Structure formats: C-alpha cells, structure tokens
Amino acid sequence: MSDVTALTLNPPAAGRQIAPAAAVGDTTTPAWSPLVERIRAGDPKALEELYGLFSKGVRFYLCRQLGPQDLDDRVHDVFLIITQAIQGGELREPERLMGYVRTVVRRQVAARIDANVQARRSQTTLESGVVLRDRSPDPERLAIQGQNFDVALRILNSISKRDREVLVRFYLNEEPAEQICREMDLTETQFRLIKSRAKARFGELGKARMARRVGFAAQFK
C-alpha cells in the first residue's frame, strides 16, 4: 500500500503531454482507465498526471464556491481523497473518473459550507486569537468590478429601450426567455442576438479600457 501522506503533488513540466487527448481545447474524451490503473499500481508519475489534469479545474471550482482562502489546502485535500479512493479500489468505474472528481469536489464544498454554518451558530462570543477573514474583494478586484459596472452602465444607456428591457427582464428580473419572447414579440434568434451584442460590446469596451490602462502604465516604465 502506497504511502499517500508522503505524496508530493507537483504540476507537470511545461509542454509535457499530460494524458491522451487531454490538452486544453481538445474535444476527444480521454480514456481514464489506463491512468486509473497506473495510480492503483502506485505510479507516482500517474499521480502527477492526475494532478496536472484536474488541478486547475478543481482550483477554479473551489475558488468560485468557497473563495480564495486556504485554496491550496483544499485542492490537496480533494486529490488526497481521490487518490485514496482509487488506490483503495473504491472507484469501480474508471471511465467515470471525471464524474467522481466532480462528486468529491462538490462534497468538499458542501462540507465546508456546513462547517461554516455550524461554526457561526455555535460561536457566540469573540475569543482572543480568533482570526476573522475579510471576505470582501481585494482592491484590485474591486477596481475591476467598478470598471465592469461602468462599462455595463454605458451599454445600458446606449442601447435602445427595447433591447434594454430584454436585458433587464432576463438578467435582473430573471424572467424566462420564452416569456420575454412571447410578451415582447421576439423570436429566439432576435432574443439571443440582443444578448450577444451586449456581451460583445461589453468585451470590446472592457478590452479597450484595459488597453488604455496598460498604455498609460507603460509610460512610467
């Protein structure tokens, strides 16, 4: 039985082929069985490959659900669980490795949220030494959010009343697309076009602002 606690997980070297047809942008489903078999056999390189394949996706999901705090520890916890499950023979269908990874990640998120809720309920007094985490965005993120808000407001102010109503009803009021199309006499294509135009404009204006920022900063280098 391999010593899982002594496992060192390192991302693979740049340019290295990680798994069959698993590079970003590839549209072929990787075959997981060989990788799973190698992990069961205790191949450390297989573990590295597993980490390299999923670390970014797992990190992205965990950060999105729980925030950036203790992210590395959580990612490592997930991989420990997966590795132990594979090596303990708990993964009965190797081809469903991705589904299993997703399940483990979701359980981790649920467990963390549950722990936070329990902690808030049980902790009624503030003890010395307790660390309070600031969940508000950092200044850079706040600046980006403010910039995005300016761009979105500019878009809303510049489009027609009808287009604005579509966006407000769909994104703010969360009305179903079918209802909006029916009440405003729009086809599905027209509805999607209105949204995609707004999104495209959002992207363009955001890039233009970023370019101006970069150009401005470059003057002082």
Add this chain to the structure above:
Amino acid sequence: MSPPVSHLNEEELEQYCLGSLGEERCATLEEHLMLCEACCEQLTKTEAFIASIRHAARFRAKEEKQVAGVIAGRTRINWLRNQLVPAFVIAAFLLVLAAVWSGWRAGVPAPLPFAVQLTALRGAAPGQAPAGRPLLLQLDLTGLSDARPLAGEVVDGWGARVAEFRVGARVPLRAMPAGSYFVRIARTSGELLREYALNILP
C-alpha cells in the same frame, strides 16, 4: 473511439451562471470545466458580464425611480400652482371689484328725503312722492295732542303693514316702491285716529 466532447456554448454557460441549467447537463458542464481552462475563462467572463449588467440595471432602476419621484413632486407642485393661481387671481379680482363698487357707492351721495305733506282733510288729494326715494312725512296732527302716545304705521293697498314709526311732526321713512299706501295714526291701544292717503309714483 470515444465521442467528441464539445466545448460549452454561451447559452449553456449563461444558464449555468443563472442556475437554470438542468442537473444532468450541469454535471456534464462541470466535468468539462474540470479539464478545460478555456471554458473556465469563458465562464468567468460570462459571470462578470451578468453580475455587471445586474448591478448596472439595478442602479439605473433606482435612478429612474428617484427621477420619477422628483418629477411627480414637481408635477404635484405645478398642478397646485395651476389650480390655485387662477383661483387667487379670480378672488383678488372679485375683492378689487367689491372694493371699487363699495367705494363707488360710498362716493355716491344718498338722495335727499322727499318731503310729503299729509293732511287728513276730507276730500284732500292724497300725498304723492316718487318711488325709490326716502321720504319725510309731514303729518297734520292737529287735535291729537291729548291722545299721546301714538303709534304710526304705513300699510299698502292690501292692508299689509310695510313700516312702523314713532309719531312726530316729521317722520322719516325709507324709500318705497310705487303703489298706493295709507299712513295710519292710532292710540297705543289700537284705536285708529287718523288715516292719510299716500301715493308713491313710479
């Protein structure tokens, strides 16, 4: 050969962000996100767009509500102004009119009382006076000095009393409309002592 796995389309990403993607499709999407950095970036951009549009739409709705409130307030003020100003103008006009009219009336001299001699001689012509002028009756009270106190009244042609007065040699009366009248002098007990005919001419 395994079937190709498609990258996520924008509609699916949007539905995932809005929480309206079905469970089965959601699972497939999340499994894909575990592997595909490009789709993770696309999801991030979609989330940023949705969050920004929501924030801006909320801000805009709040601004419009505030502006609508200001406009409603101004509309109310304008309505009040439009209703009250004409009312004030009309009231002021009426007041001015009333002031001018009463001033005019005050300035117009009251007509002098018309003195009419009334005698009780049989066959004497009735006293005559013009309508619309105050009267000054000069009563012939010869032989009535022992009968005092006396009461006087004026009745019209039907016998209806139109005025009462204290009997004296000169009796002021208000103006009366045209018609035939009788001026009666009686004791306080009601015994009629004298009656004079008076014609008010138009």
